[in-house]
Amino acid sequence: MAKESGTDLILKLSNISKSFDNKEVLRKIDLQVNKGDFIAVVGKSGCGKSTLLRIIAGLEAISSGSVTVNGQELNGRNKLAKMMFQDGRLLPWKKVYDNVGLGLKLDWQKKQIPKVLDQVGLSERAQDWPSVLSGGQKQRVALARALIHEPQLLLLDEPLGALDALTRIEMHELIENLWREKQLTAILVTHDVEEAVALANRVLLVEAGEIVLDLPIRLPYPRQRDNPLYSKLVSQILNRIMGEKRNHVADLSLTK
Numbered sequence: 001m002a003k004e005s006g007t008d009l010i011l012k013l014s015n016i017s018k019s020f021d022n023k024e025v026l027r028k029i030d031l032q033v034n035k036g037d038f039i040a041v042v043g044k045s046g047c048g049k050s051t052l053l054r055i056i057a058g059l060e061a062i063s064s065g066s067v068t069v070n071g072q073e074l075n076g077r078n079k080l081a082k083m084m085f086q087d088g089r090l091l092p093w094k095k096v097y098d099n100v101g102l103g104l105k106l107d108w109q110k111k112q113i114p115k116v117l118d119q120v121g122l123s124e125r126a127q128d129w130p131s132v133l134s135g136g137q138k139q140r141v142a143l144a145r146a147l148i149h150e151p152q153l154l155l156l157d158e159p160l161g162a163l164d165a166l167t168r169i170e171m172h173e174l175i176e177n178l179w180r181e182k183q184l185t186a187i188l189v190t191h192d193v194e195e196a197v198a199l200a201n202r203v204l205l206v207e208a209g210e211i212v213l214d215l216p217i218r219l220p221y222p223r224q225r226d227n228p229l230y231s232k233l234v235s236q237i238l239n240r241i242m243g244e245k246r247n248h249v250a251d252l253s254l255t256k
């Protein structure tokens with residue numbers, strides 16, 4: 001788990017703003033991410049969550065401010081990061097094995113494909129086409145495709161948004177286990193506050209382009225959904241999103 005000192009800092013956003021066509025969609029964002037953090041970013045549709053993630057991935061330029069990765073100014077793609085999207089982005093004309101191996105040039109990397117498929121529970125499906133997989137299996141392939149590159153930073157843009165509730169819970173367990181085993185740092189954008197509290201050690205709430213809450217979740221892993229604190233955190237974050245007046249972060253820090 002991340003320490004709270006600056007020594008484990010992997011990512012730092014300092015006073016960043018982003019505008020599209022003169023419309024400011026992110027403003028004055030300061031964020032420090034430590035190695036081992038699992039951060040969930042929640043907020044209403046259009047508040048700027050995905051733009052923030054794309055900036056961290058180096059896929060979107062900032063209008064002002066600075067982004068540093070391990071102390072170095074980010075310039076272009078973030079080489080520590082791999083991103084996983086809601087639609088999985090599998091190539092339908094390539095089998096599972098080849099989707100995972102997409103873009104790999106080196107033999108030792110290709111040799112890791114069976115191991116990574118095993119880690120996501122898809123050893124038996126290596127020679128299947130994406131079209132015969134369930135939604136959850138497709139997202140496991142997408143996860144394997146990110147993990148094969150051994151990223152330090154896993155960026156998850158609403159990756160489970162299209163899955164049914166039970167499959168989502170299975171995927172939460174998988175992602176949490178992999179995060180722990182591989183000592184990843186993860187940033188998850190989600191509409192689902194339950195998912196945020198199930199996985200994250202910090203939940204950020206974005207409102208109209210600003211981080212208005214950075215809430216530590218100090219519940220032990222694996223998270224127990226029947227823990228009263230769990231439900232209380234979920235409903236309080238939801239209330240905050242829906243506009244209930246809560247003026248101080250400390251109001252929500254139930255697990256301190």
Ligand SMILES: Nc1ncnc2c1ncn2[C@@H]1O[C@H](COP(=O)(O)OP(=O)(O)OP(=O)(O)O)[C@@H](O)[C@H]1O
Nearest residue numbers: 020021025043044045046047048049050051052191
């Ligand atoms: N490439 C772009 N060009 C112009 N405007 C953009 C672009 N990308 C995002 N925006 C705008 O920036 C704002 C934030 O978009 P963003 O996708 O980051 O929000 P979000 O919180 O992820 O939304 P959702 O939850 O619906 O995915 C929106 O008003 C959106 O229309």
